[in-house]
Amino acid sequence: MHPTAPTSRTVAYLKKASAHPQGHLSGARVSSRLLRELLQARYFYRNDPDGFVMDVEEALAASDDQPLIITLAGRRAALTTAQLAPLANGVGPDGCLAPSVPWPTTRALAALGLAEFRDQQGGTQLHDGDDGVNGRRHHAFRTSLGQLVAELRKDDDRA
Numbered sequence: 001m002h003p004t005a006p007t008s009r010t011v012a013y014l015k016k017a018s019a020h021p022q023g024h025l026s027g028a029r030v031s032s033r034l035l036r037e038l039l040q041a042r043y044f045y046r047n048d049p050d051g052f053v054m055d056v057e058e059a060l061a062a063s064d065d066q067p068l069i070i071t072l073a074g075r076r077a078a079l080t081t082a083q084l085a086p087l088a089n090g091v092g093p094d095g096c097l098a099p100s101v102p103w104p105t106t107r108a109l110a111a112l113g114l115a116e117f118r119d120q121q122g123g124t125q126l127h128d129g130d131d132g133v134n135g136r137r138h139h140a141f142r143t144s145l146g147q148l149v150a151e152l153r154k155d156d157d158r159a
Contacts, residue, residue, distance in 0.1 A: 014078035017070035043074030106140035114146035
């Protein structure tokens with residue numbers, strides 16, 4: 001049961017969790033109605049203390065010390081069409097995104113952990129190295145997580 005178009009509020013929660021190193025939606029106050037929708041859409045899940053995924057009702061009743069974790073489907077739903085397209089199409093065999101991808105898109109993908117910047121030696125960099133004068137010095141590459149999100153079928157809701 002995937003919503004046809006996530007609301008801007010839903011996308012904000014999805015992006016917040018995508019940016020978290022472990023994919024947790026931490027520190028966010030989510031209404032019970034929206035939380036139910038996010039769990040039913042399989043954008044998030046909760047594990048029980050033994051590590052098994054809770055069903056929706058268990059997840060809703062769980063204490064807040066069990067984090068909400070974003071799924072691949074949730075990460076994909078956070079992307080605009082303009083962000084998903086370069087992540088899924090035209091990626092070089094080495095994972096390099098096309099040089100024509102606009103800098104706001106590459107920076108947004110990097111902020112979500114779906115791309116990273118690398119220098120000429122292959123070292124990971126925090127940004128594209130544009131100093132406002134010389135242009136980009138580092139290239140954007142799709143991460144392994146970015147590849148999983150890009151290759152996820154629309155009807156696939158796996159974590």
